[in-house]
Amino acid sequence: QVQLLESGGGSVQSGGSLRLSCAASSHTGGSKYMGWFRQAAGKEREGVATIGADKSTDYADSVKGRFTISQGSAENIVHLQMNNLNSEDTGMYYCAADCLQNFAIDGAVGAEFGYWGQGTQVTVSS
16 A cells, blocks of 8 residues: 655745645655645645656646756655746645556646555645
8 A cells, every 4th residue: 555645845935935845655656646736625635746657747837937847866755946937826736646657747637546644735826
């Protein structure tokens, strides 16, 4: 059983930055994808960014140029650097992981991922 632990959420003013981290307790096996999804109050969950085992990355259009997903010092750790945050970025951010052959984040809600963290809240005030 893979467990994911997120950290780094908090409250910032518009234009500020936050860095989220996610640590997986064990390898999912095979071609591992790890990613971040978010859900704002009253809205559907949406994909934010993913990173594949080959370190290929994919981003939602709304965060391109502002967010960067990267692998940490170990392959079971990923970070999400979020810069120039705005109120639209407010929500609960969830780390997800699974063994996937490929994944496209555009329009995805993460149904393909079987492992999820508990979430960390990000609040951006204007």
